[in-house]
Amino acid sequence: MTTPLTGRFAAACLAVTTACALTTACGGGTGTGPTSTAQSGAVLRFAYTAFPSTLDPHKASTAWDELYILPVYDRLVTITPTGQIAPMIAESWTVDKQKATFTIRGGATFHDGTALDAEAVRANLDRAMNDQASTAKPLLKMITSVRAEAGKVTIEFTGSEADLLNALAHRGGALVSPRAFTKADLDRAPVGSGPYQVTGYRRDDRVTYQPFAGYYDKSAQRLKGLEMTFVNEDDTRLNGLRSGQYDATLIRPEQVGAARDAGLQINEFLTGLVYQLNINSSRSKFADKRVRQALNYAVDRRAIADELLLNSCQPTVQPAPQGHWAHEPSLDTAYAYDPDKAKKLLAEAGVPDGFSFTALVFNNAAFVQLAEALQDGFTAVGVEMKLRPMSADQSIDLYQNKGEADALVSQIGAAGTDPRLVTQQNYLKDGLNNPGDLTVPEIEKLAERAATADRAVQQENYREIVKLVADAAYNVPICNRKLFFATNDKVKDFDKLLTGYDDIRVVGMS
Structure with a gap:
């Protein structure tokens, strides 16, 4: 069946x-x-x-x-x-x-x-x-x-x-x-x-x-x-495919033209993966919602998507992409780039001169470059984000499992038939990607109701959840990622x- x-x-x-x-x-x-x-x-x-x-x-x-x-x-x-x-x-x-x-x-x-x-x-x-x-x-x-x-x-x-x-x-x-x-x-x-x-x-x-x-x-x-x-090196992977050392590889958007010129097959698709700065709300200044909101306003998502990622990423502040039943249209214009508003929120939070924190980042060119783009936006509003590159499994272990990191430049995946797994892992206490155990009582209530509801009620509940998540600024989502494979x-x-x-x-x- x-x-x-x-x-x-x-x-x-x-x-x-x-x-x-x-x-x-x-x-x-x-x-x-x-x-x-x-x-x-x-x-x-x-x-x-x-x-x-x-x-x-x-x-x-x-x-x-x-x-x-x-x-x-x-x-x-x-x-x-x-x-x-x-x-x-x-x-x-x-x-x-x-x-x-x-x-x-x-x-x-x-x-x-x-x-x-x-x-x-x-x-x-x-x-x-x-x-x-x-x-x-x-x-x-x-x-x-x-x-x-x-x-x-x-x-x-x-x-x-x-x-x-x-x-x-x-x-x-x-x-x-x-x-x-x-x-x-x-x-x-x-x-x-x-x-x-x-x-x-x-x-x-x-x-x-x-x-x-x-x-x-x-x-x-x-x-x-x-x-x-x-x-780990993008050019090494593509060159290995071109020389016959490999049969297939993941490539960066800027490599698509060279791969096509080499006669390789290109496969691409828009995913439910979201590039994101994950924030540990129990560290640095992140317990204050206004600080987390300020970081969201300091990010120019459209510029990152267009200039750094060559239009291969759709700007977003929520997990589910446009077209998914859990996507909330009212958030499509949320957290528009506004460095002045970011500075105002930081001042209201008691850090008018900014602050410093350290973000782990996968030691892969794509994530390092993304982190550097975020770094530029934060610097413009007085916030210093230090970068600590390391392997993906080490960084996730430190951030998720041990809770010993301020932040992590990473990506999350929206669940296929139901974003409940995203809610559980990102926005509820004891969630793998919520090491600070940030909680919003109304989100907990909505998640519990959605667990026993039919699809129409689930849709209503989850759209309310993502609006609450955006207001609480759990993290700093950037864009829905497109992936390219060459074979x-x-x-x-x-x-x-x-x-x-x-x-x-x-x-x-x-």
């Missing part, structure tokens, strides 16, 4: 997954892989801009960890290129009010030979929801109970069926071999049941995969192997990855 999502933004707003669905094929850990069972193609070599923090799906901390994780791990359900929920380990399911019953596929096994049965699914959901170190807890908050019996898993939940299925299709629903739960090197030697398993892992360098010989769906293994190389002519069906599909199974090589 399939359940439709919400049109083209069901895909676009799954961009954290989709944006590098190709790269998911090229993640990995250590292990002994079987002889390839792929029926066609060659090894897909992908150069990407970040390395995962972990390959344990329930403990991931960066947006792109899932990109490396999904080829290794089946979930109960998956997402098709047309944006529909479809069977995976669950062959079928029924929903009766707030109870979903999944019939588990027979004969599936994990890479270590452990049977993938109903009890294994139950144990995984329990781990994801209750393990002390789990970062997947917010993704599965709608689940209230799980039980397994007679080849079926029954999940009781709040909210909509679409919310539940979307959550189960991603890393919160990824299935790890129960025998590997306490495996010391699970973070780099993953043990799943997916179409590919890891054969090599070199930290901050590359990860490799081969097809899993025991996989039940051979049509999902269109590649003989997957190799992902971490290459050689050996890569097949790449365009399907840009419509919402969540792993590598649609990609082939000639």
Whole structure:
């Protein structure tokens, strides 16, 4: 059975997954892989801009960890290129009010030979929801109970069926071999049941995969192997693709012309990813809403989008892009560039001469240049933002997990069918991206009501939430990002990855 999502933004707003669905094929850990069972193609070599923090799906901390994780791990359900929920380990399911019953596929096994049965699914959901170190807890908050019996898993939940299925299709629903739960090197030697398993892992360098010989769906293994190389320099990635060292890579907007001139295929799409300065409200001067608002007025979003990002980013102050059902039109003109107003707010907050804070930034050219543009805007209103570049996983660990940073220049992803995950992770207490535990009581009430409401009420509630979020100035959103990928002519069906599909199974090589 399939359940439709919400049109083209069901895909676009799954961009954290989709944006590098190709790269998911090229993640990995250590292990002994079987002889390839792929029926066609060659090894897909992908150069990407970040390395995962972990390959344990329930403990991931960066947006792109899932990109490396999904080829290794089946979930109960998956997402098709047309944006529909479809069977995976669950062959079928029924929903009766707030109870979903999944019939588990027979004969599936994990890479270590452990049977993938109903009890294994139950144990995984329990781990994801209750393990002390789990970062997947917010993704599965709608689940209230799980039980397994007679080849079926029954999940009781709040909210909509679409919310539940979307959550189960991603890393919160990824299935790890129960025998590997306490495996010391699970973070780099993953043990799943997916179409590919890891054969090599070199930290901050590359990860490799081969097809899993025991996989039940051979049509999902269109590649003989997957190799992902971490290459931080933009020109190095593009030159590697042009020379034949790589088959595909993520490129910057200013590189599109050169890539086309080199005869490469260009794939582009507007995502639900938002470039953003994330603010820790418990540090520096950020407890005062007026200071956070001042930073928002100090940013010339249109100039950044047009001049720095070459019209590849739509200015915004909210997570959901234009066209998404949760987008609030009244915010399209919010926080227009106004340095005088920023200075006035700073004076009202008791810092007329400004202040200084330190922002972590991914040591990648795109994010560093974005940070420098923000820096210029803040300097103009008397605020000094010092930059501390470091790897993405280190910066997110310091900001999100440890709460030891003032701010982080990063990006967030709007959830596909429902922005509830964005609300939970960004605007509620204990949210991963809310280390200062900034809370607005009315947002908490609206989020709670939306968890049990129908779509029309959800829309009304979430639009109210984003207006409250904008007024509270939790962070400094900048723009909805467009992504560009370049591939050689050996890569097949790449365009399907840009419509919402969540792993590598649609990609082939000639």
